[in-house]
Structures are given as structure tokens and as C-alpha cells.
Amino acid sequence: MTCDGCTSVQLVADYNKKIDDGVTDLQKKTDTLLVKLERQPEPYSKHTGFYDDAKVQLSLLKTRADAIALNSLTSSQIDLLKSSFTEMEANDKKGNLDRDTIPGVQDALDRQFTSILKLEEAKKRAEKAPAATKSS
Amino acid sequence: MLDAAAPKLQKAWPEAKDYATVEFKKYLMQVEHIEEMKLAKKITEEKATFLLDMQRNSMRSVLLTVEGLGLLAVEAAINAALDAVRDAINTAIGGGWKVL
Numbered sequence: 001m002t003c004d005g006c007t008s009v010q011l012v013a014d015y016n017k018k019i020d021d022g023v024t025d026l027q028k029k030t031d032t033l034l035v036k037l038e039r040q041p042e043p044y045s046k047h048t049g050f051y052d053d054a055k056v057q058l059s060l061l062k063t064r065a066d067a068i069a070l071n072s073l074t075s076s077q078i079d080l081l082k083s084s085f086t087e088m089e090a091n092d093k094k095g096n097l098d099r100d101t102i103p104g105v106q107d108a109l110d111r112q113f114t115s116i117l118k119l120e121e122a123k124k125r126a127e128k129a130p131a132a133t134k135s136s
Numbered sequence: 137m138l139d140a141a142a143p144k145l146q147k148a149w150p151e152a153k154d155y156a157t158v159e160f161k162k163y164l165m166q167v168e169h170i171e172e173m174k175l176a177k178k179i180t181e182e183k184a185t186f187l188l189d190m191q192r193n194s195m196r197s198v199l200l201t202v203e204g205l206g207l208l209a210v211e212a213a214i215n216a217a218l219d220a221v222r223d224a225i226n227t228a229i230g231g232g233w234k235v236l
Contacts, residue, residue, distance in 0.1 A: 007218070007222075008218065009214045009215055009218070010211060011207045011208070012207050012208050073200045073201075073203060073204045074204075076200055077197045077200050077201070080196050080197045081197070084190055084193045087186065087189050087190060087193075088190070091186045094182070096180075096182060096183050096186055100173070100178065100179045101179070101183050101186060101187055104169070104170065104187040104190065104191070105187065105190055107162075107166060107191075107194075108187070108193065108194040109190070111159065111162070111163075111194035111195075111198060112193060112194045115159075115197040115198045115200065116197065116201075118155070118201050119200070119201040119204040119205070122205055122208055123204075123208070125208065125212070
């Protein structure tokens with residue numbers, strides 16, 4: 001909790017545009033891959049670059065989220081997203097990412113992306129009083 | 137203070153509740169669908185486990201958002217309550233002090 005001297009209280013971090021943009025960008029890349037794979041299946045070896053990029057992007061998002069006070073919920077959400085990408089890559093390697101599973105995978109990932117973006121959007125707060133002191 | 141805080145909570149809770157309700161329904165439908173595909177042998181046990189794991193992660197993330205929306209509502213309510221008594225307390229303390 002942060003308390004601004006104590007003119008106002010803050011329980012959740014402020015909105016962060018870089019997290020918003022980073023998550024939106026990753027969602028776009030992921031949806032692009034899944035739409036392509038659903039139309040034309042291809043082996044894991046053809047898109048290892050996608051997983052490498054996603055890992056880097058998730059790592060950057062996690063570092064950024066961790067660096068912000070009162071942001072543990074978003075940090076945990078990014079951990080869950082990392083876990084989903086690990087799961088997706090492992091199953092892609094086994095040939096389990098195909099027309100049977102892609103719609104369900106896309107639905108689950110979209111829900112994850114949306115939940116992160118919804119919380120980020122809510123952090124903008126309709127009306128925010130100035131804060132004086134912060135304690136986490 | 138209570139009068140100032142209550143509308144903030146009354147406004148925020150239905151929004152969080154609607155979001156959670158819609159997402160729970162989608163989650164249950166997906167889980168049901170996976171179960172049906174597994175029983176009909178349209179997907180293997182391994183693929184079903186993969187899909188269920190993905191759905192579980194997504195639902196956990198939704199629950200974290202609901203928790204965040206709740207915290208933001210409480211934050212808004214506390215700040216509205218503080219706003220409501222700020223002038224009265226600062227005036228009562230006097231001497232130009234602004235304790236709130």
C-alpha cells in the first residue's frame with residue numbers, strides 16, 4: 001500500500017504503457033502464428049524463431065512488471081503467460097499443436113492476454129487524487 | 137465517510153462480477169468441450185491435458201484481474217472517504233496544517 005502523506009492511498013500500481021504495448025504486440029504475433037498454422041500446419045522446426053522471440057519478450061515484460069511497486073498481480077499474470085508459452089512449445093514439439101488443439105489454445109491465450117490488458121486498463125483509474133507517500 | 141465510499145464500491149463490484157461471470161462461463165464451456173472431444177476420441181489424452189492446462193492458466197489470470205479490480209475499487213472507496221473528511225479534519229487541526 002502507498003499513502004501520500006496521507007492525502008490518498010494506493011493499493012495497485014499505475015498504468016504502464018510499455019506493458020500494455022508489449023502484451024498487445026505478443027498477442028498479435030501469437031494470433032498470427034496460430035491462424036497460419038490452423039490453415040497450413042507446419043512442423044515445430046519452422047517456427048522456433050517465434051518461440052525465441054516470445055521468450056525474450058516475456059522476459060522483458062516480467063522484468064518491467066517486477067520493477068514497478070504494487071504490481072505483483074501483473075507479475076503473476078506474466079508468469080502464467082510464460083508457463084502457457086512453455087506448455088505450447090513443448091506440445092508443438094510433440095506435434096500436438098494442430099487443427100484439433102489450435103482453437104482451444106488460441107481461446108485460452110486470448111483470455112490470458114485480455115485479462116492482463118483489462119487490469120492494465122483499469123489501473124488508469126477514472127479519477128486519481130495525488131499521492132504523497134508510498135509503502136509496499 | 138461511508139456515504140462517500142459506498143458508491144465507489146457499488147459501481148465497481150458489478151463490473152468485476154460481470155467480467156468474472158462471463159469468463160467463468162467461457163471457461164466451463166471450453167472444459168466441457170475438451171471433455172466431449174476426449175470421450176468421442178477426437179483428441180488424445182495428451183492433447184486434452186494440454187488444452188486443460190492452457191485453460192487453467194487462463195482462468196488463473198482472470199482471477200488475478202478480478203482481484204486487481206477489487207483492490208482498485210477498495211482504493212477508490214478509501215480515497216473518496218478521505219476526501220470527504222479532509223477539509224473538516226484540516227480545519228479542526230487548524231494552524232494551516234494539512235494532515236490529510
